[in-house]
């Protein structure tokens with residue numbers, strides 16, 4: 001399936017840059033429509049099972065910069081991006097949320113997205129659910145997931161098991177239906193060529209057209225790919241960075257939106273830790289502003305969650321089998337920026353939390369701590385410097401008083417909105433089908449297009465937009 005670049009020069013009708021949720025679906029739709037497609041992916045093709053989930057090996061091979069990337073600010077927000085065939089879909093938790101219908105309608109009005117029917121997106125979501133085998137786990141939730149449910153039920157808070165794109169054959173944990181298992185093989189079966197380990201450094205422009213992509217292989221060899229149209233699908237950080245490196249301006253990289261999260265580690269009387277999987281329950285009582293869920297909790301990640309208050313919490317690290325890590329995520333009003341800087345390979349990213357964001361993070365962590373006590377945790381260890389161990393409701397109040405977002409480990413895995421879609425020229429970077437404003441043959445088709453962070457796990461929304469736009473392109477209706 002993987003075409004190694006034999007020459008320094010290649011050619012395609014359509015070049016797709018990036019093979020994640022946006023790129024893989026774009027490639028499949030276009031190839032199935034008979035278009036000659038070349039996919040270029042910076043990361044390597046890693047078969048599922050070749051790396052242990054959340055291991056350093058996986059971080060090294062499937063994440064950008066080993067998973068160590070940060071949006072500067074007060075506080076800085078750590079973020080992670082997949083960098084491999086399949087992008088984020090290979091490493092993520094697989095938790096599936098349909099695009100929220102009301103939000104789609106609001107986006108259509110606020111960003112003036114033309115010819116945009118929320119019902120079309122929801123019908124694409126139906127297709128995606130079938131292709132990805134979205135469903136709940138027949139084996140039932142794990143102990144860390146059950147703890148979340150128990151605590152939420154005790155408080156009367158709305159919660160539920162979130163379905164995942166996992167295929168269950170009756171044995172074992174199920175197989176993640178990531179892009180290397182679904183849309184990339186489909187694209188290849190229809191003739192798409194997929195080149196991995198090849199980075200696009202910049203697009204070469206001729207007026208309002210891109211005429212070629214300049215590439216680099218890991219050994220330093222460079223190449224040039226010509227095409228008729230290009231779809232930039234590098235994700236919400238890399239897509240705007242690539243466009244900026246290519247000299248494209250406008251509303252590119254100015255409106256990064258994320259779901260900032262803060263964490264805590266909860267210790268229970270009995271072992272419950274699952275090192276290689278995440279809890280599937282989420283609490284949506286306070287959604288869309290505030291959601292709770294479970295995080296990866298291998299021993300290293302448990303230690304990391306105790307690290308902010310290491311002097312006080314370090315003795316708990318040996319109890320890791322009885323500890324699981326949970327998060328409170330907010331729909332942020334803050335925004336960030338992506339700046340590509342001459343001669344630097346990676347962009348500089350910033351993020352600014354508003355006062356309302358900070359207050360939500362504080363109350364979110366407090367409510368999550370309460371939920372964990374109700375679930376039976378003997379101690380809760382919040383992830384911020386100066387945090388107290390929480391054992392009673394009174395301690396929850398103390399913790400909230402001591403909390404400061406500036407001292408917390410704030411992180412995110414949901415990155416969106418750096419090239420928002422729509423006709424609202426003052427804030428959109430691409431037109432209603434993802435073509436970059438001011439360019440005739442440059443399209444963006446990934447998480448960058450989402451007008452705002454959706455308040456739910458975003459992959460299905462990214463896929464629905466990408467499939468809609470690629471279909472429209474294939475039908476010839478969005479050609480310049």
Ligand SMILES: Cc1cc2nc3c(=O)[nH]c(=O)nc-3n(C[C@H](O)[C@H](O)[C@H](O)COP(=O)(O)OP(=O)(O)OC[C@H]3O[C@@H](n4cnc5c(N)ncnc54)[C@H](O)[C@@H]3O)c2cc1C
Pocket residue numbers: 017018019020021022023040041042043080081082083084085086087088089091092093094095096097198199200201233234235236238239242413414415445446447448457458459460462
């Ligand atoms: C740890 C983690 C957990 C997550 N959990 C969930 C979840 O449970 N549910 C959910 O809905 N979402 C989840 N997400 C988010 C979801 O994975 C993303 O929203 C989705 O993958 C975004 O798709 P994308 O196409 O925009 O970018 P990506 O999937 O990130 O794909 C972009 C690809 O482009 C490649 N690329 C970038 N620049 C270049 C270049 N210059 N040249 C060549 N290739 C390039 C990258 O290497 C990457 O492979 C999670 C993400 C992470 C990181």
